[in-house]
Amino acid sequence: MSLLTPMIRPSVVARLNPVAKLAVALTVSCALLLSIDWVSAGVALLLEALLLLWCGLSARQFWLRTAPVWIAAPMAAITTILYGEDSGALLWHLGFISVTDGSAQLGLAIGLRVLAIGLPGIVLLATTDPTDLADGLAQVLRLPARFVLGGLAGLRLVGMFIEDWHSLTLARRARGVGDGGGLRGAARRFFGPAFSLLVISVRRGSKLATAMEARGFGSDTPRTWARPSRVRGADAVLVGIGFGIAGIAIGVAVWAETWSFILA
Amino acid sequence: MPDPSSFIPARGPQIRPVQIQARSWGWRHAGRQNQAVSGLDLEIEPGERVLLLGASGAGKSTLVHALAGVLGDAEDGDETGSLLIDGRRAAEARGRVGLVLQDPDSQVVLARVGDDVAFGCENLAVPRSEIWPRVRRALAQVGLALPLDHPTSSLSGGQKQRLALAGVLAMQPGLLLLDEPTANLDPRGVLEVRDAVVRSLDRSGATLVVIEHRVEVWQDVVDRVIVLDPAGGVLADGATDEILASHGERLAQAGVWVPALPPRFPARHPIGSGQTLLRAEGLAVGRVPFGRRAASVVAAGITLSVAAGTATVVTGPNGAGKSTLALTLAGLLKPAGGSLRACENFAAGAAPEPHRWRSTQLLTRIGTVFQDPELQFLAATVRDDLLIGPRALRLSVAEQTNRVDELMRRLRLDHLADANPFTLSGGEKRRMSVATVLATRPRLLILDEPTFGQDSRTWQELVTLLAELLDEGTALVAVTHDAAFVSALADEEYRLGTPDPIRLESGAR
Numbered sequence: 001m002s003l004l005t006p007m008i009r010p011s012v013v014a015r016l017n018p019v020a021k022l023a024v025a026l027t028v029s030c031a032l033l034l035s036i037d038w039v040s041a042g043v044a045l046l047l048e049a050l051l052l053l054w055c056g057l058s059a060r061q062f063w064l065r066t067a068p069v070w071i072a073a074p075m076a077a078i079t080t081i082l083y084g085e086d087s088g089a090l091l092w093h094l095g096f097i098s099v100t101d102g103s104a105q106l107g108l109a110i111g112l113r114v115l116a117i118g119l120p121g122i123v124l125l126a127t128t129d130p131t132d133l134a135d136g137l138a139q140v141l142r143l144p145a146r147f148v149l150g151g152l153a154g155l156r157l158v159g160m161f162i163e164d165w166h167s168l169t170l171a172r173r174a175r176g177v178g179d180g181g182g183l184r185g186a187a188r189r190f191f192g193p194a195f196s197l198l199v200i201s202v203r204r205g206s207k208l209a210t211a212m213e214a215r216g217f218g219s220d221t222p223r224t225w226a227r228p229s230r231v232r233g234a235d236a237v238l239v240g241i242g243f244g245i246a247g248i249a250i251g252v253a254v255w256a257e258t259w260s261f262i263l264a
Numbered sequence: 265m266p267d268p269s270s271f272i273p274a275r276g277p278q279i280r281p282v283q284i285q286a287r288s289w290g291w292r293h294a295g296r297q298n299q300a301v302s303g304l305d306l307e308i309e310p311g312e313r314v315l316l317l318g319a320s321g322a323g324k325s326t327l328v329h330a331l332a333g334v335l336g337d338a339e340d341g342d343e344t345g346s347l348l349i350d351g352r353r354a355a356e357a358r359g360r361v362g363l364v365l366q367d368p369d370s371q372v373v374l375a376r377v378g379d380d381v382a383f384g385c386e387n388l389a390v391p392r393s394e395i396w397p398r399v400r401r402a403l404a405q406v407g408l409a410l411p412l413d414h415p416t417s418s419l420s421g422g423q424k425q426r427l428a429l430a431g432v433l434a435m436q437p438g439l440l441l442l443d444e445p446t447a448n449l450d451p452r453g454v455l456e457v458r459d460a461v462v463r464s465l466d467r468s469g470a471t472l473v474v475i476e477h478r479v480e481v482w483q484d485v486v487d488r489v490i491v492l493d494p495a496g497g498v499l500a501d502g503a504t505d506e507i508l509a510s511h512g513e514r515l516a517q518a519g520v521w522v523p524a525l526p527p528r529f530p531a532r533h534p535i536g537s538g539q540t541l542l543r544a545e546g547l548a549v550g551r552v553p554f555g556r557r558a559a560s561v562v563a564a565g566i567t568l569s570v571a572a573g574t575a576t577v578v579t580g581p582n583g584a585g586k587s588t589l590a591l592t593l594a595g596l597l598k599p600a601g602g603s604l605r606a607c608e609n610f611a612a613g614a615a616p617e618p619h620r621w622r623s624t625q626l627l628t629r630i631g632t633v634f635q636d637p638e639l640q641f642l643a644a645t646v647r648d649d650l651l652i653g654p655r656a657l658r659l660s661v662a663e664q665t666n667r668v669d670e671l672m673r674r675l676r677l678d679h680l681a682d683a684n685p686f687t688l689s690g691g692e693k694r695r696m697s698v699a700t701v702l703a704t705r706p707r708l709l710i711l712d713e714p715t716f717g718q719d720s721r722t723w724q725e726l727v728t729l730l731a732e733l734l735d736e737g738t739a740l741v742a743v744t745h746d747a748a749f750v751s752a753l754a755d756e757e758y759r760l761g762t763p764d765p766i767r768l769e770s771g772a773r
Contacts, residue, residue, distance in 0.1 A: 225392065
């Protein structure tokens with residue numbers, strides 16, 4: 001398994017067009033960013049939770065991939081509860097720290113929001129192959145091939161960074177500059193290889209560009225696509241579901257009178 | 265019954281081999297004073313198979329890049345004369361020419377094998393229905409029997425080069441250009457790639473131009489040799505045997521591996537059985553993968569000892585863990601199991617386990633020459649880089665200068681003292697990486713594939729230098745695939761993993 005060829009289990013979600021997945025993630029995020037209230041985020045999260053059952057990830061994969069969100073959400077919530085803008089009844093107080101009705105509600109809203117935006121984003125990306133995404137961006141959204149495929153090929157070089165970094169560190173130790181020197185030495189040991197890594201990457205990148213050009217890439221004549229990227233009925237349904245979640249979340253919040261438009 | 269992979273599709277034109285014509289052609293790279301190529305007059309007929317030779321700097325790569333149309337435009341350099349492919353400018357002959365370069369890692373474009381082969385066809389706007397049959401045929405021709413969705417990152421060097429070749433063959437070019445396609449490969453990989461090229465040419469009848477300084481690899485494949493003159497134009501041109509007979513000596517001096525004129529092995533004057541420096545018992549080696557705690561072992565049960573004045577070579581197939589063993593012996597990786605101990609006299613006050621030594625303690629004890637010299641370069645000029653080791657040892661300024669000056673003379677680097685190490689040629693980089701290590705006079709020298717991709721001149725110099733060091737009492741451990749290197753220097757050979765079934769007869773014997 002690697003960055004560019006992730007192990008993706010065959011599932012309904014994995015077969016969907018990556019552009020449709022991207023559209024859903026963006027729709028839900030935008031809708032939830034328009035207001036900071038706990039009802040809209042909670043409703044969206046609830047609806048998403050029902051759909052995540054069909055996401056095609058194993059339980060282990062799901063928790064591993066989404067772990068950052070599960071850590072970030074409570075952190076954001078607690079920070080807001082303790083230090084957020086105070087309003088309403090004072091619930092608890094210690095020195096600088098004060099917890100009020102208002103800051104508790106705000107904290108809850110932010111915590112739920114991080115989850116409601118983060119979870120579907122990560123799950124949809126985890127079931128998407130970067131090559132398929134590039135195909136979709138170029139064929140469905142008609143983004144320039146030069147830009148999309150250049151980026152995709154460059155992504156492969158990023159995967160080699162870790163190995164290069166390791167080798168550079170060993171080479172430095174072999175040359176007598178691998179330790180010592182206190183804080184300044186430590187800084188040198190970070191920036192030295194970082195610069196070498198940059199040089200090596202740029203050189204590799206330019207070689208790759210030559211190899212791509214030699215295979216006819218980068219001219220202005222139109223190219224064909226070996227892998228078709230099509231938008232099917234199921235993709236339209238997915239986008240519809242995305243709009244549905246956004247609409248219901250906003251609707252319920254407006255009905256519950258918790259909706260507070262951030263631009264208002 | 266005909267082989268299905270030799271089937272030429274009914275639709276689309278049959279491959280027409282390319283004709284090449286150069287008329288006092290020349291090229292100067294932007295920002296350079298000297299012409300890379302000048303005054304070149306040349307004609308290559310359709311279907312000819314040509315080996316392009318010449319000293320380093322004779323402009324072989326420049327010519328091949330120009331034929332492939334990837335040299336760039338007026339911004340990238342000045343062109344003189346004309347270079348025509350089938351009567352058209354090379355830059356306009358898109359799709360008629362396919363190029364395979366030296367470095368396996370920088371030619372893979374996409375993440376899956378099938379997609380990567382299809383990439384060139386897509387750029388040439390081949391209809392989708394025709395792309396996949398072409399991809400399957402190209403993969404069959406180069407002998408890569410892998411599923412189309414196989415990840416390209418898990419391929420070996422030889423497989424990556426065959427993949428690059430398949431990507432080019434799928435474009436059905438009339439001219440196949442190869443720029444040292446096997447220089448970075450082990451003997452098995454070299455044969456894999458060469459045989460794949462021969463198979464495809466026998467079917468397509470395309471014109472071939474290949475650059476390679478190991479003549480023996482292509483000798484029986486090509487029917488013509490062209491030698492470029494560094495001073496401009498063509499030095500020699502004719503049938504392979506004739507040119508090798510008439511110009512062999514001159515080519516060998518220029519670094520070309522001429523089979524009839526192998527480099528001489530240096531005479532050794534062993535000091536007798538040297539003192540043991542390092543002892544491995546039941547050693548297991550491995551790297552710690554990113555984000556893990558425990559090393560994944562690649563080789564285990566290694567028992568060997570390294571003695572002063574002796575050369576130990578580590579051989580074995582790719583992936584057997586040779587480089588990992590070398591890095592472990594060098595004190596750079598922690599052993600994954602078993603024991604690796606420096607003898608008391610060698611440790612000289614430091615801990616018995618080399619991986620626990622401080623970086624400066626390593627300097628006078630173990631010097632490591634990496635396979636990729638660029639990894640070792642730290643400073644902006646050759647001189648400053650060579651001074652880093654002596655400075656870390658806090659030697660006197662006079663001693664620092666002495667050592668560095670002597671080394672630069674000995675390794676013919678003195679005229680490059682102010683050059684940036686990254687701008688050196690392949691042979692110069694290799695000499696430089698050895699010099700950086702010798703500057704601190706380590707008692708044990710560890711080298712990872714020191715002769716990989718080197719021309720015969722650099723090879724000779726390197727082996728002679730190492731023989732001198734051995735006679736002076738330095739211990740040597742070298743990981744190598746190079747049979748000539750083993751014959752020339754090895755006192756002991758340690759084979760890792762299962763034996764390599766294919767061995768390329770090396771020029772020197």
